[in-house]
Amino acid sequence: MAETSPRSPAKVVDIHTHMYPPSYVRILESRSEIPLVRKFASSPDPRLILLEAEVPSLSGADDASAKPPGRPLTKHYSSLSQKMHFMDTHNINISVISLANPWLDFLDPSEAEGFAKSVNQEFSDMCAQHPGRLFFFGTLPLTASLSTIEGSIAQLRALRYCRGVILGTSGLGKGLDDPALLPILQALADAGLTVFLHPHYGLPNEVWGPRAPGEYGHVLPLALGFPMETTIAVARMYLAGVFDAVPGLRMVLAHSGGTLPFLAGRIESCVVHDGHLVREGRVAPGRRTVWDVLRTQIYLDAVVYSDVGLRAAVEASGGADRLMFGTDHPFFPPLGGDEDGEWESVGLNSEAVNKALGDGSEAAAGVMGGNAVRVLRLYGE
Amino acid sequence: MAETSPRSPAKVVDIHTHMYPPSYVRILESRSEIPLVRKFASSPDPRLILLEAEVPSLSGADDASAKPPGRPLTKHYSSLSQKMHFMDTHNINISVISLANPWLDFLDPSEAEGFAKSVNQEFSDMCAQHPGRLFFFGTLPLTASLSTIEGSIAQLRALRYCRGVILGTSGLGKGLDDPALLPILQALADAGLTVFLHPHYGLPNEVWGPRAPGEYGHVLPLALGFPMETTIAVARMYLAGVFDAVPGLRMVLAHSGGTLPFLAGRIESCVVHDGHLVREGRVAPGRRTVWDVLRTQIYLDAVVYSDVGLRAAVEASGGADRLMFGTDHPFFPPLGGDEDGEWESVGLNSEAVNKALGDGSEAAAGVMGGNAVRVLRLYGE
Numbered sequence: 001m002a003e004t005s006p007r008s009p010a011k012v013v014d015i016h017t018h019m020y021p022p023s024y025v026r027i028l029e030s031r032s033e034i035p036l037v038r039k040f041a042s043s044p045d046p047r048l049i050l051l052e053a054e055v056p057s058l059s060g061a062d063d064a065s066a067k068p069p070g071r072p073l074t075k076h077y078s079s080l081s082q083k084m085h086f087m088d089t090h091n092i093n094i095s096v097i098s099l100a101n102p103w104l105d106f107l108d109p110s111e112a113e114g115f116a117k118s119v120n121q122e123f124s125d126m127c128a129q130h131p132g133r134l135f136f137f138g139t140l141p142l143t144a145s146l147s148t149i150e151g152s153i154a155q156l157r158a159l160r161y162c163r164g165v166i167l168g169t170s171g172l173g174k175g176l177d178d179p180a181l182l183p184i185l186q187a188l189a190d191a192g193l194t195v196f197l198h199p200h201y202g203l204p205n206e207v208w209g210p211r212a213p214g215e216y217g218h219v220l221p222l223a224l225g226f227p228m229e230t231t232i233a234v235a236r237m238y239l240a241g242v243f244d245a246v247p248g249l250r251m252v253l254a255h256s257g258g259t260l261p262f263l264a265g266r267i268e269s270c271v272v273h274d275g276h277l278v279r280e281g282r283v284a285p286g287r288r289t290v291w292d293v294l295r296t297q298i299y300l301d302a303v304v305y306s307d308v309g310l311r312a313a314v315e316a317s318g319g320a321d322r323l324m325f326g327t328d329h330p331f332f333p334p335l336g337g338d339e340d341g342e343w344e345s346v347g348l349n350s351e352a353v354n355k356a357l358g359d360g361s362e363a364a365a366g367v368m369g370g371n372a373v374r375v376l377r378l379y380g381e
Numbered sequence: 382m383a384e385t386s387p388r389s390p391a392k393v394v395d396i397h398t399h400m401y402p403p404s405y406v407r408i409l410e411s412r413s414e415i416p417l418v419r420k421f422a423s424s425p426d427p428r429l430i431l432l433e434a435e436v437p438s439l440s441g442a443d444d445a446s447a448k449p450p451g452r453p454l455t456k457h458y459s460s461l462s463q464k465m466h467f468m469d470t471h472n473i474n475i476s477v478i479s480l481a482n483p484w485l486d487f488l489d490p491s492e493a494e495g496f497a498k499s500v501n502q503e504f505s506d507m508c509a510q511h512p513g514r515l516f517f518f519g520t521l522p523l524t525a526s527l528s529t530i531e532g533s534i535a536q537l538r539a540l541r542y543c544r545g546v547i548l549g550t551s552g553l554g555k556g557l558d559d560p561a562l563l564p565i566l567q568a569l570a571d572a573g574l575t576v577f578l579h580p581h582y583g584l585p586n587e588v589w590g591p592r593a594p595g596e597y598g599h600v601l602p603l604a605l606g607f608p609m610e611t612t613i614a615v616a617r618m619y620l621a622g623v624f625d626a627v628p629g630l631r632m633v634l635a636h637s638g639g640t641l642p643f644l645a646g647r648i649e650s651c652v653v654h655d656g657h658l659v660r661e662g663r664v665a666p667g668r669r670t671v672w673d674v675l676r677t678q679i680y681l682d683a684v685v686y687s688d689v690g691l692r693a694a695v696e697a698s699g700g701a702d703r704l705m706f707g708t709d710h711p712f713f714p715p716l717g718g719d720e721d722g723e724w725e726s727v728g729l730n731s732e733a734v735n736k737a738l739g740d741g742s743e744a745a746a747g748v749m750g751g752n753a754v755r756v757l758r759l760y761g762e
Binding site: 071207262305348 | 555556558584585587588589590591593594596597598599600604605610612613616620621636637640643644647648649651652653654655656657658659685688689690692693696697713714715717725726729733
C-alpha cells in the first residue's frame with residue numbers, strides 16, 4: 001500500500017465520504033420508524049429513508065405501482081470494495097470515512113453504547129484492510145450517559161486509524177450550544193480528535209411551502225435545509241462561547257460551512273448592533289469575532305459545487321490551507337448513468353477547486369489533499 | 382435639487398432604506414397584536430415590536446423595571462427630515478425609500494386597499510418634496526382581492542417617483558411560488574416595476590434552540606433567519622418556474638440575496654441529481670440554471686457587511702453591474718453612539734464595496750450608485 005507522508009503533496013484525500021457498515025444497516029432494517037431501511041414491491045433495491053421530508057407517509061407505499069419512498073440502498077452504501085473502486089475511479093488516494101446521518105441519534109440509551117462500539121470497530125477493521133488508504137471519523141453514543149460517551153471517546157482514541165468523530169447538530173438533544181455538551185467537546189479536544197460537523201435535521205418542513213416535496217423533489221431540504229442547519233448550529237456555538245470555552249476544539253464543517261462564509265459579516269454586524277449583547281458586555285475589546293474562530297478553530301470541506309462558493313470559503317478562512325476536498329459519496333450518484341464510472345457530483349467539486357485556486361496550483365493541491373494529510377495526520381504505515 | 386442623469390457617475394444611491402410614514406405608525410399604534418407600536422413605562426420612546434422572536438410575551442412588560450420588548454421607535458423611522466439628514470451625513474445623493482416589514486401583510490382585506498393607497502400616496506408626496514433625491518418602492522395590499530392588487534399596481538405606475546414595489550415572502554399567503562401570484566408578477570413586469578424582495582418572517586423559532594433569544598438577543602433571527610428566508614423564497618420561485626413564466630420580472634434581493642450566491646452551486650447540483658425532477662423531464666438541455674436567472678432577472682443589494690460576501694455576490698451575478706448599495710436605515714443604529722452622526726452599519730457596507738472592488742474603481746462606483754441610476758431609471762426633474 002502507498003506510503004503517505006507530509007512530503008507527498010500530490011495525494012488526493014476525500015474527507016467527506018460516508019459508509020453504512022453492515023451492523024448499521026441491520027439496525028435500520030429492524031426499525032418501523034424513520035430512519036429505516038425497508039423493501040417495497042415497487043423497487044428492486046431496499047429503500048433507505050432518512051428524512052421525514054422524503055416521504056409524506058409510508059402507508060400506501062407498498063403498492064407496486066407507487067413511486068417508492070426514499071432512495072435505493074445500493075452497494076455504494078455498505079460495500080468496502082465498492083468504496084475502494086470509487087476511490088480508484090476518481091484517483092482518490094486516501095479517504096476518511098464516516099458513518100452517515102443520522103448516526104446513532106435515534107437509539108435508546110440502552111442500545112447506543114453497544115452499537116457505537118461495534119460500528120466504530122467495524123470502521124477500524126475496514127481501515128486496517130487498506131492501511132494508509134483509509135482513516136475514519138468515529139461515532140458517539142450521544143443518547144447514552146456522559147460517562148458512556150466519554151468511554152466511547154477513550155475507545156476511539158485507542159483506535160489506530162481514527163482521526164475524529166462525526167457529529168450532527170442535536171448534541172445531547174438540545175443542540176451544540178448546550179453547556180452539558182462541553183465536557184464531551186473538551187474530551188474530544190484532549191484526545192486530539194477533530195469534530196466533523198454534519199447536518200441531518202434540516203429545517204421544519206413548513207418552510208418549504210405547500211408545493212414541496214411533491215413538485216420540487218428533495219431539492220429544498222438538501223440544497224438549503226442542510227447548509228442552513230449547519231450554519232445555525234455553528235452560530236449558536238459561537239454565541240454560547242463554546243469556542244472560547246474549549247480552545248482546543250477543532251471542527252470541520254460539512255458543505256464548506258453551510259452558509260457561514262457568506263453570512264459571517266452579517267453575523268458580526270448583528271452582534272455589534274445587538275442591544276442585549278452590548279448591555280451584557282459581550283461586545284468588548286478583545287472579543288473573538290466569527291472571523292477569528294473561522295481562522296483558528298474551524299476547517300471547511302470543499303463540498304460546495306461552485307468556484308464562487310469555494311472562493312468565499314477560502315477567503316472567509318483566511319486562506320486555502322483550511323479547506324479539504326470531499327465527495328459526499330455515496331450520496332448524489334449520477335442519475336441514469338453508470339454508478340461504477342465517474343460521478344458528476346465529484347467532478348463539480350474538483351473543478352470548483354481548480355477553477356477557484358488555479359489548476360495545478362499549490363493551493364489547489366493543498367485543498368485536494370495536502371491540507372487533510374497535515375491537519376488530520378494521515379500518515380501511513 | 383441636484384440634477385441626476387446617467388452621465389453623473391459619481392452619485393451615491395441607497396436602494397435599501399426604509400420609512401414608516403405617519404399613517405403606518407398610526408396603524409401599528411392601534412394594534413394589540415404583533416406587529417404593533419406601544420408605550421411602556423420602562424422606555425422613553427414608544428416601542429416597535431415586529432417579530433415574535435423579539436418578545437417571549439407581552440405580559441409583564443409594563444413593569445417599569447423590566448427590559449422593554451422590541452426596539453425604540455425613534456424619529457429615524459418616520460421623519461423625512463431625519464432621512465434627509467441621514468443621507469447628507471453619509472453623502473448619499475439619492476435614496477429609494479420603501480416601507481419596512483411587515484408592510485401590509487397583517488391587514489384585513491377590507492382595510493388593505495385604503496391603507497395601501499394612503500401609504501403609497503404619502504411616499505409619493507415625500508419624494509415630491511425632494512425631487513431627484515428621493516424615489517420609492519410602493520406597497521401592495523396583498524391580503525385584498527387580485528383586482529384590488531392590480532388596481533394598486535395601476536396607481537403605482539402613475540406615480541412619478543415610484544420605481545417598484547417592496548414584497549415580503551408570503552405573497553397571497555402561500556409564498557411566492559403560488560401560481561395565483563403569477564398575474565400580479567406579470568402586471569408588475571408589464572408596468573416596468575421592479576420587485577424588491579425583503580424578508581420578515583425568518584424561520585420558526587424552534588430552530589434557534591432553548592437559549593435564544595434570552596442569551597443571544599436578536600442575532601440569530603436577524604443574522605440568519607432573514608437571509609435564509611429570502612433564499613428559500615427565491616429557490617421556491619425558481620423551482621416553480623416563476624422566472625420562466627414571467628420573463629419580464631426583475632427582482633432586487635435584499636441582503637445580497639440572503640445566501641443565494643453561496644448556495645447556487647449546491648442548488649444546481651441538487652437539481653441535476655434529483656430523481657423526481659429528472660423523471661419529470663425538468664433537467665433537460667436548454668433548462669435555465671439558477672446562475673442564468675441570477676445573471677438576467679435578479680439584482681442584489683450590497684448589504685452583506687463583508688468583502689467576502691460581496692465578492693461572492695458579484696461573482697454569482699456575473700459582474701459588479703447587478704449590485705446596488707444600501708444601508709438598511711433606520712435599522713442597526715449605532716449603540717451608545719450618536720444616531721445623528723455616522724453609522725457603523727453603513728460604513729461596514731461601503732467599506733466592503735471598496736475592499737472587494739477597489740477603492741475608487743469604476744466597478745465600486747457602479748455599485749455605490751451608477752448601477753441603481755441605470756437599473757431603476759433614477760433620473761431627476
